[in-house]
Amino acid sequence: MINTTKSLMNLSYNKEAKIIQIQGGRGFQSKLRVMGIREGQKIKIISRQPFRGPITISINGCQMTLGRGMAHRIIVEEL
Amino acid sequence: MIKKIVLVGNPNVGKSVVFSRLTGANVIASNYPGTTVDYSKGKMRLDGERVDIIDAPGTYSLQATNKAEEVAVKMFKEADIVINVLDSTNLERNLYLTLELLETDKPIILVLNLWDEANHLGIKIDAEELERIIRIPVVTTVALTGEGIKNLVNRLKEAKSNEKIKPTSEEGRWIEIGSIISKVEKVEHRHHTIRDIISDLTIKPATGIPIAFLIVFFAFWLVRLIGETLINYFFNPIFNDYYLPLIYDLSDYLGPGFIHKILIGEYGQQINFIESLGMLTTGIYIPFAAVLPYIVSFYFTLSILEDTGYLPRLATLVDNVFHRLGMHGHGIVPMFLGLGCNVPGALSTRTLETRKQRFISATLLAICVPCMAQLAMVFGVLGRFGIYYIGLVFIVLTVLYIILGLVLNKFIKGESPEIFLEIPKYRRPSLKATIKKTWMRVRWFLREAIPYLFLGVLLINIAYAIGILQWFGKAVQPIMAGVFGLPGEASIALITGFLRKDLAVGMLLSFDMTAMQLVIAVTMLTVYFPCVATFVVLIKELGLKDMLKSVILMISVAIIVGFILRILLLGV
Numbered sequence: 001m002i003n004t005t006k007s008l009m010n011l012s013y014n015k016e017a018k019i020i021q022i023q024g025g026r027g028f029q030s031k032l033r034v035m036g037i038r039e040g041q042k043i044k045i046i047s048r049q050p051f052r053g054p055i056t057i058s059i060n061g062c063q064m065t066l067g068r069g070m071a072h073r074i075i076v077e078e079l
Numbered sequence: 080m081i082k083k084i085v086l087v088g089n090p091n092v093g094k095s096v097v098f099s100r101l102t103g104a105n106v107i108a109s110n111y112p113g114t115t116v117d118y119s120k121g122k123m124r125l126d127g128e129r130v131d132i133i134d135a136p137g138t139y140s141l142q143a144t145n146k147a148e149e150v151a152v153k154m155f156k157e158a159d160i161v162i163n164v165l166d167s168t169n170l171e172r173n174l175y176l177t178l179e180l181l182e183t184d185k186p187i188i189l190v191l192n193l194w195d196e197a198n199h200l201g202i203k204i205d206a207e208e209l210e211r212i213i214r215i216p217v218v219t220t221v222a223l224t225g226e227g228i229k230n231l232v233n234r235l236k237e238a239k240s241n242e243k244i245k246p247t248s249e250e251g252r253w254i255e256i257g258s259i260i261s262k263v264e265k266v267e268h269r270h271h272t273i274r275d276i277i278s279d280l281t282i283k284p285a286t287g288i289p290i291a292f293l294i295v296f297f298a299f300w301l302v303r304l305i306g307e308t309l310i311n312y313f314f315n316p317i318f319n320d321y322y323l324p325l326i327y328d329l330s331d332y333l334g335p336g337f338i339h340k341i342l343i344g345e346y347g348q349q350i351n352f353i354e355s356l357g358m359l360t361t362g363i364y365i366p367f368a369a370v371l372p373y374i375v376s377f378y379f380t381l382s383i384l385e386d387t388g389y390l391p392r393l394a395t396l397v398d399n400v401f402h403r404l405g406m407h408g409h410g411i412v413p414m415f416l417g418l419g420c421n422v423p424g425a426l427s428t429r430t431l432e433t434r435k436q437r438f439i440s441a442t443l444l445a446i447c448v449p450c451m452a453q454l455a456m457v458f459g460v461l462g463r464f465g466i467y468y469i470g471l472v473f474i475v476l477t478v479l480y481i482i483l484g485l486v487l488n489k490f491i492k493g494e495s496p497e498i499f500l501e502i503p504k505y506r507r508p509s510l511k512a513t514i515k516k517t518w519m520r521v522r523w524f525l526r527e528a529i530p531y532l533f534l535g536v537l538l539i540n541i542a543y544a545i546g547i548l549q550w551f552g553k554a555v556q557p558i559m560a561g562v563f564g565l566p567g568e569a570s571i572a573l574i575t576g577f578l579r580k581d582l583a584v585g586m587l588l589s590f591d592m593t594a595m596q597l598v599i600a601v602t603m604l605t606v607y608f609p610c611v612a613t614f615v616v617l618i619k620e621l622g623l624k625d626m627l628k629s630v631i632l633m634i635s636v637a638i639i640v641g642f643i644l645r646i647l648l649l650g651v
Binding site: 034035056060061063069 | 200
């Protein structure tokens, strides 16, 4: 089987993926989770702002904007 | 005995609307996470007893991540009954807080708000089944129209805790939520609607950035248009045709003397509503005819921007710039609110996560963001020389905002976390809610502004009569003229600016300055110090020590900017 996991940052625009892992401290993890970003959820990138700006994602019918540093620590598997 | 009912829920679920329905109070509701940063308190009748009801700031969890959320957790702990308001379109995420609440022993009632919208989106929730599972009352509401509120009031006393639910881990809560959702919620597939298309267009950079410029430009244009129209066709005619003759009659009746001076201005001179400096002339004209029209137009426009849900998208688009200034995209909210009045702007810095971000945001707000009261007078005073001069003031303040932000970001210690923000679905603003909100803010402005304006006029008149101000003006004449190229009297306006900046801008008119001198004076008036109301709020928000740093910055920046402008605009 080909390993298809990657960071959310490297996910192509508008491709659906499943969250495999959230890396980082406990505080960071739970901050994301209470907003609904957690393992097993399906996630999609809606837009990326230029010059290392934030990305906007869609998850479970909600949209959220998050910084690239955070996106790097979300590991996904493309579906 | 029930004494205190507290509304708790995620941001942007319509808690404030439920609150205003329960109390009949006027409360601001917007489609922007983090509008309620302080709590609102009201009263309602429950079985003939009067009980306190409190609207806490929105929070995603009982583990607070910013100051506004800390307030929410504190409010929750003091509650006798908790009304947990949920967004029905987003049940799963909202239930996390609910489970945390259920682990405590507080009596709780669940409100599934935005019920109509959930139906609209094809989300079917079995509220009765949910009630059976979590064993606390569940009611469905459409707070905006009032649907279901009566039922909520009737069932308030049934609120109870669920002893079966024991404190568990984060993991455990999500497993529980998963099992609940699978039993109570069904989602039908939904097609892309026009709303989704607009949402996409306004957040993708290629289309979103040009649209953002258009929207902000249009918003300012609208503010100016409504404000000017109200002044020219409504307030000025009333003041000139009806009020002025009355004042002349009163002037004849009073005759010369101190009373005349305080109420109307100098006896025997032509009455000028801005320059006369009497309580009944300047003291009434500035708040009602010069500033109020712009307050109305500004808050009307801002309400529409807030309620539609556009601001979080704007925050996303500008995040890049604001991140370099030591904040993140959310920093545009204190700035926008501050353009109306610096006080709510300063309060909204609470939604930023770290001390560094709050310090930068509040300091930049106090230095570079003029409030609408001041701006309205700037339009009036500088507008006569041409739009170019007003533009000049704006450009100087914008450049200053950016330079100061870059510098502060470099030198202030601490972290600037990245943006993390929910993008709500677009909602159509209701005209009724917009008008109500505008009216509330107008009322608040009048209540705040008029006492200070009267006090300002009174103090200035007394100080003039004793001769303090003339003495002070002469004493600082060399500094004002030598460093800033301004007349000595301009210092009097700067002192007055501490009470009310609008009054101070008006005073500048009587000093016979050139347009460029006015630009310098107006800019310095914005930069050097906030008004007393903002000052008090800032001390509370930043703490004494940080406020002291901020004040030193304000004064030194004002001196530097004044001096540079003098060289650039007046020549050496």
